[in-house]
Amino acid sequence: MSAPRPQPRLDADNRAFWTGGAVGELRLMRCRDCATFIHPPRPVCRKCFSENVAPEAVTGTGVIDTFTVNHQKWHPALQVPYVIARVAIDGAPGVFLTTNIVGCNVDEVEIGDPVRVTFEQQGEIYYPLFEKIG
Amino acid sequence: MMTANDAYITGVGQSQIGVKLTRHPLLLTLDAVKEALAEAGLTIGQIDGVSTYPGRMQGYLGFSPVGVDELIDALGIRATWYAGGGEITSQLGAVVAAAAAVRAGLARHVICFRTVYEAAAMARPDEFPPLRRDKVDGSSQWTAPFNALSAANWTAQYAMRHMKRYGLTREQLAQVAITDRAHAALNPRALTREPITMDEYMSARMISTPLCLYDCDRFTDASTVLIVSAASAIDEVSCTPIRIAAMAGTVARHSWDQAEWMASYQTGPDLWKRTDYKPSDVDTVQFYDGFSFYVITWLEALGFCDVGEGGRFIEGGKRIALDGELPLNTFGGQIGAGRLHGFGFAHESVVQLRGKGGARQIPDDPRVAVCTSGGGPLATALLLARD
Numbered sequence: 001m002s003a004p005r006p007q008p009r010l011d012a013d014n015r016a017f018w019t020g021g022a023v024g025e026l027r028l029m030r031c032r033d034c035a036t037f038i039h040p041p042r043p044v045c046r047k048c049f050s051e052n053v054a055p056e057a058v059t060g061t062g063v064i065d066t067f068t069v070n071h072q073k074w075h076p077a078l079q080v081p082y083v084i085a086r087v088a089i090d091g092a093p094g095v096f097l098t099t100n101i102v103g104c105n106v107d108e109v110e111i112g113d114p115v116r117v118t119f120e121q122q123g124e125i126y127y128p129l130f131e132k133i134g
Numbered sequence: 135m136m137t138a139n140d141a142y143i144t145g146v147g148q149s150q151i152g153v154k155l156t157r158h159p160l161l162l163t164l165d166a167v168k169e170a171l172a173e174a175g176l177t178i179g180q181i182d183g184v185s186t187y188p189g190r191m192q193g194y195l196g197f198s199p200v201g202v203d204e205l206i207d208a209l210g211i212r213a214t215w216y217a218g219g220g221e222i223t224s225q226l227g228a229v230v231a232a233a234a235a236v237r238a239g240l241a242r243h244v245i246c247f248r249t250v251y252e253a254a255a256m257a258r259p260d261e262f263p264p265l266r267r268d269k270v271d272g273s274s275q276w277t278a279p280f281n282a283l284s285a286a287n288w289t290a291q292y293a294m295r296h297m298k299r300y301g302l303t304r305e306q307l308a309q310v311a312i313t314d315r316a317h318a319a320l321n322p323r324a325l326t327r328e329p330i331t332m333d334e335y336m337s338a339r340m341i342s343t344p345l346c347l348y349d350c351d352r353f354t355d356a357s358t359v360l361i362v363s364a365a366s367a368i369d370e371v372s373c374t375p376i377r378i379a380a381m382a383g384t385v386a387r388h389s390w391d392q393a394e395w396m397a398s399y400q401t402g403p404d405l406w407k408r409t410d411y412k413p414s415d416v417d418t419v420q421f422y423d424g425f426s427f428y429v430i431t432w433l434e435a436l437g438f439c440d441v442g443e444g445g446r447f448i449e450g451g452k453r454i455a456l457d458g459e460l461p462l463n464t465f466g467g468q469i470g471a472g473r474l475h476g477f478g479f480a481h482e483s484v485v486q487l488r489g490k491g492g493a494r495q496i497p498d499d500p501r502v503a504v505c506t507s508g509g510g511p512l513a514t515a516l517l518l519a520r521d
């Protein structure tokens with residue numbers, strides 16, 4: 001199941017996002033002054049320019065905003081088909097994560113489906129994938 | 135309409151279009167330059183500007199093997215202005231930059247070029263190594279780790295949402311590919327000259343749902359050149375100048391997944407704010423179709439139909455055929471003619487507005503065209519007119 005995935009290079013901005021799964025947390029950067037979520041994570045709030053930003057755990061649930069079933073083997077090691085989705089994150093208005101929907105058949109995914117995060121660990125990275133709720 | 139401060143597209147040129155070409159990419163560029171100069175009646179000594187997208191990409195030579203600096207040196211151009219880079223509103227942003235430069239008096243005649251060598255690079259990886267990264271960073275870290283590896287995956291999700299929200303069908307989307315391929319059959323330079331049928335489209339293998347093989351362009355080797363000339367220098371040009379009547383390139387959120395829709399939906403209205411022309415004045419549209427779905431978005435974004443109606447607008451295909459009310463991608467688009475990467479749409483607009491389309495010429499003397507490039511957070515639109 002867990003073929004090697006492209007690995008993000010960790011840095012000060014993204015480390016919380018990519019490693020939060022070690023403690024079961026989906027962490028998003030958030031402004032402590034105006035409460036805006038900042039994704040992709042950056043050291044400044046895009047709404048109020050505050051530098052008082054820090055990662056914060058969200059509930060880890062969301063809704064499938066849109067998706068596609070990829071059938072193309074972009075490289076020989078890729079196992080197809082698989083679902084790529086864009087998930088709207090509950091409690092973090094305006095934040096969408098591109099991810100994979102796992103734990104169901106590829107033809108069981110629909111826009112609007114509620115989903116919950118599940119982490120796939122490879123090395124120091126915890127990939128936030130999502131599975132359908134219920 | 136014309137003013138002393140206008141910018142024009144004058145000479146246009148194109149190399150052969152192929153896959154796995156062995157001709158040096160700089161020489162393909164030269165072929166296109168020579169054709170454009172000959173059409174404009176200009177010599178290389180009159181060229182004083184160069185503009186390209188995205189510039190030579192050292193780590194990804196197939197995508198962009200020729201840079202401005204290389205072209206300037208190789209052809210002995212004495213440039214008073216030049217630019218090349220990928221951080222611009224997409225491929226035709228290089229033409230926008232050139233037009234701005236000639237309007238500002240920084241140059242008189244600017245060669246704008248886009249050279250692609252992706253098919254040749256795949257065949258000769260030792261010479262043109264593929265993009266390799268140990269780790270992903272920047273914007274690609276938000277997609278690649280989930281094996282959303284291609285713009286096909288990113289675009290497919292917009293198309294899927296359009297289907298669910300507005301009822302776009304595969305049969306409607308098919309009209310882009312079918313129209314492109316029918317038009318490519320009339321273009322002697324086109325990469326793919328065989329038409330396809332609805333049955334072939336519907337039974338094609340899926341790439342990334344709802345996009346099938348025929349919804350995607352494919353790697354191509356070619357060079358396209360457009361010369362942008364200043365109004366003050368237009369007397370030096372022997373071909374009919376095509377006026378750049380308006381330009382737009384907009385982005386609200388520079389991201390493939392954080393924005394609700396593609397940037398085209400902002401760029402389209404912006405274009406019409408900058409001109410007295412209206413969509414009903416347009417005689418042909420040459421819309422970026424790296425993926426067929428982009429055509430749907432541009433039709434809606436530019437107000438040829440309401441948002442959500444793009445699929446129904448092209449249903450049956452008659453409206454966008456060569457003899458239809460709004461002929462689309464008359465050279466075959468990228469799906470039919472090859473992945474010229476944006477510049478083909480401006481090139482064809484000029485060809486049609488000059489009446490030089492040959493077997494694929496739009497009837498009834500077209501005078502106004504819109505061409506576009508980009509997808510996702512990238513969008514550029516040009517309104518071109520023959521006065």
Ligand SMILES: [Zn+2]
Binds near residue numbers: 031035045046
């Ligand atoms: Zn803030």
